[in-house]
Amino acid sequence: MSTLLMTQLSQGTPESSEVVSQFGEALLGFRLNPLADPFDLLRSFKSIAAEQAYKSDTTDAAFTNWELETKLWHLVELLVGVRRHPSDVKVAAFSFSSNAVHQENFLADNKELREIWTIISWLNDNASQDLIDDLDSLKWFRTKMKLTNSTGLQKSNVVSHLDSDAPLRERMRDIDATDHVDDEAAFAHIYALLQRNQIQQAIEAAQTTNNWTLGMILAGVQVYVDPAVDVGFLQDGAQPSGNKHKALWRRAVFQLSRDDKLPESERAIYAFLSGDVAVSSHHEWETHVLLHANCIFQTATEDFLIRSGRVPSKDLSIPLPKPVLMNISLVLNALSESSDPAVRQQCQHPLRVLMGSVMIDQVSTIVGSSLKAFTASNLTVLTKEPYLLRVLTHLCVFLHTIDPAYVDQDNFVTLLTLFASRLCSQGLVEHLPVYVSYLPELEARKIYSFFLTKIAPAARVHQLHQARLLGLPIENIMKATVSRAFEDTAHLYDAACAAQIAIDSPLQDVDSHDAYLCSTVEWFLLANMHADAISAIIALARRLLLAGKVNALRKFTRENSLQKLLKTADLDNFIGITESITTQAELDELAQYDQLMAVFELLNEWDSTAKLLQAKLAWTAAPVVASSKTLCVALHRLILEWMRDLAASLEDAGMLHELRSLYAPHLTFELQRVLVQIGTRSDDATYLDNALELIELVADEKYKLFQLFRNCGRLREFMTKSGEVAVLALKNGERGLYR
Secondary structure: HHHHHHHHHOOOOOOOHHHHHHHHHHHHHOOOOOOOOOOHHHHHHHHHHHHHHOOOOOOOOOHHHHHHHHHHHHHHHHHHHHOOOOOOOOOOOOOOOOOOHHHHHHHHOOHHHHHHHHHHHHHHHHHOOOOOOOOOOOOOOOHHHHHOOOOOOOHHOOOOOOOHHHHHHOOEEEEHHHHHHHHHHHHHHHHHHHHOHHHHHHHHHHHOOOOOOHHHOOOOOOOOOOOOOOOOOOOOOOOOEEEEOHHHHHHHHHHHHHOOOOOOOHHHHHHHHOOOOOOOOOOOHHHHHHHHHHHHHHHHHHHHHHOOOOOHHHOOOOOOOOOOOOOHHHHHHHHHOOOOHHHHHOOOOHHHHHHHHHOOOOOOHHHHHHHHHHHHOEEEHHHHHHHHHHHHHHHHHHEEEEEEEEOOHHHHHHHHHHHHHHHHHHOOOOOOOHHHHHOOOOHHHHHHHHHHHOOOOOHHHHHHHHHOOOOHHHHEEEEEEHHHHHHHHHHHHHOOOOOOOOOOOOOOOOOOOHHHHHHHHHHHHOOOHHHHHHEEEEEOOOOOEEEEEEEEHHHHHHHOOHHHHHHHHHHHHOOOOOOOOHHHHHHHHHHHHHHHHHHHHHHHHHHHOOOOOOHHHOOOOOHHHHHHHHHHHHHHHHHHHOOOHOOOOOHHHHHHHHHHHHHHHHHHHHHHHHHHHHHHHOEEEHHHHHHHHHHHHHHHHHHHHHHHHHHHHOOOHHHHHHHHHHHHHHHHHHHHHHH
């Protein structure tokens, strides 16, 4: 996954931070509880989505998205539950057992049909058609009034009887138009109840609206069962119930659905009851899926009973059309090419696409195709629909928890990486560890280290706490994080000696690349990885000092005490509490950097003091003299000793010698500057004499400083400065002799 790709993703319109955090917290709670049920996690996701839907305006697209997401989580819960726990419980069935028993056992044996039944149950639970609160209980009241009060021609326009079959018999006559409207309302209400599988409520609604014939037809929905012969299938005390001739009933109902004299909503009821899909005026994807699933289920179960010889041939006298689409995959494809533009458009909604993939158990395929389309130059629906990345990620996390084989491993890693990038872009890094915990260790190291280098210091303690809580391989991740930072910035540092050591700018003006590198090394200190911290700080010091970045290292050592680290490392080595042991050479080199930074701090303090000294007497005050002496002694000692012994003994002595070649001359210049400054301001010739003696020190073969000046190309500069000092010393001497 390229950095560019993750950057482009982070620029997409983000979701509400509150929502993303809720999902992260739900996942963390599950991850930390080894006894938690994965389906409880799924219910948490469903609850969050349902709450957001409740808070949303029903006219907004956000409401539709949240409603669909709630339905998606419910579908996953039901279908994955069925696939994970195949039904192996059967009721003892005999030749005299009711069809309901044989049908139930057939369902237990048929995985695909059991899944279709689960989809139907899900659609029943999530049916969106509104119910009507106030139904007219007076069937054809206005038609009755016309029959009672009208004569002649007026009577000839309406049916002569008030039974429900009258309009079918008297084709040239009809009921009152207002009664038609009331009928449509009643039938629409009953149809909505059937979509919810609320059969008893539908029967009661038919009775309430005086549609008694329809009520009796609805009573035939249930297959006949008899507790006397179907022992163990029904609860104790149950009575015989249901339809013994369900196949015949289904065909009779189908015939009613084809009678265009009946109201369309009534015909839709009969079509649904018979498992037909031909009569539907609905423009909802879910309704169409329900109709087709219902058709498949009814056809398959009846075909089984026919094959088993359990349906009398006389019950099959009326032919039924065979469904063309006999599986959900074919149904979904057909709906995607529907002649109804509303249904076709609904099919394209990303969440419905996901629902379809769950129905046909092809989530991994959908994830793979989505990620393939997601290239650096083509931001797809994953960024245009920001919720989708979250949904895909959490769906795959759940499926991976159930069975890692559900989702392709590479796609899973890519998806988690994308979501982690989105978290960082939204400033929600506190949730990173729980998502990283689902990655294989190698990928976790590589990906998490990338994000850790971007995390601000203020968020690091929480990050480490969470990572350890989740059992992440924090030591390996920290090593990868620091290593990545060094690799990413290597090209920014020139290995050659710096022509000018930068010690002039304020500490807060440290270059951003230097600050980034220093900040990353601090992860080791925060994680109490002392041996690794020392190795990293040595590498950091070498890199910064070779580039002349003194201020960056000064700022780092001000904020992170090297003295304290040295003492801790000594204690660790003594007790042996860590696997990594710091070598004495490493401790010695770190101490050298600590001494160098201490001298630079003394120089900084001295320069600050010197700016305040105006009168000559001030320069001879005891505290000033003591301070200057401390500084000069420290500078003199480092000029002679800094890195000298280490540069002669370590394997990488060349680099340390290069550092000594750079800083011993620089410290010599600093000592010369301080001595001249004091000598000229205090009229004390001793300081100028000491400054002149530096020429002899540099020339002394014992210390080989002369060669160091040549190495760094500053020998001529030193000779020039020394000549200037000699002139000053001569002038000071004349004033002393002839004043």
